[in-house]
Amino acid sequence: MEIDNSPNWMTPFINYLEKGELPEDKGKAQRLKAKALKFFIEEGILYHRTFSSPILKCIGPEEAQYCLMEVHEGICGDHISAKALAHKIIRQGYYWPTILRDAIDFVKKCKECQLFSNVTRMSPVLPSSVLSTIPFAVWGIDIMGTFPRARGDLSTGETPFKLAYGTEVMLPIEVGSPSHRAINFDEIANEEGLRTNIELIDEVRDQVVARMEKYKEKTKEHFSKKSRVKNFQVRDLVLRDTEASDPTMTGKLIPRWEGPYKVKEVLWPGTYKLMNMDESEIPNTWHGLRLRKFYQ
Incomplete structure (x- = not known):
C-alpha cells in the first residue's frame, strides 16, 4: 500500500531524534524527551522498543486502518474482540499510541460482528410506578x-x-x-x-x-438496576433480532441480528416503527428489547 507521509503522531519524535527539534513549551518538550527514549530510527523508519514484544514498527493512521482490517477480517482474520485484536497486531510487530481505542471503534463498527453479537434480555426502558388513587x-x-x-x-x-x-x-x-x-x-x-x-x-x-x-x-x-436504557431517535440505524422477525431462523450459523434498518417513528419509549434503507415501511411495531444500534 502507498505510505502517507503527511504529519501525524510520529512527526515530533522523528524531528527530535533526527534534528533535535523540541516544542517551545517546556512541559511538552520534557514529556517528548521522556517518551522518545522508547523510540529509535533505522533507515528512515521509526521503531518502538518494548519489554515483552519484539521491536515494533511505528505506523501512521492509514497503515493502522489497514492493519486493523487485515488482522480482524482479512484472509486469516477471525473477527476477534477489540483487546485481542490490539494484542495480535502488537505481536505481529506494529505500533501506534491509540491502538486499543482504535481497535474498539473498529470492532464496534464491524457489520459481521454486530450481526452475530449476543441478544441481551435486559429491559431497554426504565420501569415506571403505577399507583391507583382508588x-x-x-x-x-x-x-x-x-x-x-x-x-x-x-x-x-x-x-x-x-x-x-x-x-x-x-x-x-x-x-x-x-x-x-x-x-x-x-x-x-x-x-x-x-x-x-x-x-x-x-x-x-x-x-x-x-x-x-x-x-x-x-x-x-x-x-x-436490571435495565439497560436504549433510546433510539428517528432515522437512527438499528439491527433487529432475527428470531423476533422469524422464530424459525435459529441455529449456530445463523446471524442473531438482521438489517440494518432505519427508525421511522418513536411511538412511545421503547417501542418503534421501522423502515428499510430505501425507506419502505416495515409492518408491525418493534420493542427496543429486540433492537440494537448499528454502527458504520
Whole structure:
C-alpha cells in the first residue's frame, strides 16, 4: 500500500531524534524527551522498543486502518474482540499510541460482528410506578385478610375492607364460634365507633398511599438496576433480532441480528416503527428489547 507521509503522531519524535527539534513549551518538550527514549530510527523508519514484544514498527493512521482490517477480517482474520485484536497486531510487530481505542471503534463498527453479537434480555426502558388513587378498584373484594408485610414500613399495613369502610370485617368463623369482640358486642358503642372510623378513614387512606408510593419507588429502584436504557431517535440505524422477525431462523450459523434498518417513528419509549434503507415501511411495531444500534 502507498505510505502517507503527511504529519501525524510520529512527526515530533522523528524531528527530535533526527534534528533535535523540541516544542517551545517546556512541559511538552520534557514529556517528548521522556517518551522518545522508547523510540529509535533505522533507515528512515521509526521503531518502538518494548519489554515483552519484539521491536515494533511505528505506523501512521492509514497503515493502522489497514492493519486493523487485515488482522480482524482479512484472509486469516477471525473477527476477534477489540483487546485481542490490539494484542495480535502488537505481536505481529506494529505500533501506534491509540491502538486499543482504535481497535474498539473498529470492532464496534464491524457489520459481521454486530450481526452475530449476543441478544441481551435486559429491559431497554426504565420501569415506571403505577399507583391507583382508588385502592378498592385495585384490590377488589377482601377475601384474604391482611396483606403480608413487606420489609420495614413499606407495606400498606391495612386490609382493603378497612380502607373501603373504615373498620375491620367480621370473619365467618366469628359467627359460628364468637370471639371476644363478638361476645362483648355493644350495638350503640359499635355504631358510634363505626361513624368515628368513617370520619378518620381519609387520614388512614392518605397514610397508606404515602407508604405505597414509597414502596413503589423502592421497587422501581431495584428493577432499574436490571435495565439497560436504549433510546433510539428517528432515522437512527438499528439491527433487529432475527428470531423476533422469524422464530424459525435459529441455529449456530445463523446471524442473531438482521438489517440494518432505519427508525421511522418513536411511538412511545421503547417501542418503534421501522423502515428499510430505501425507506419502505416495515409492518408491525418493534420493542427496543429486540433492537440494537448499528454502527458504520
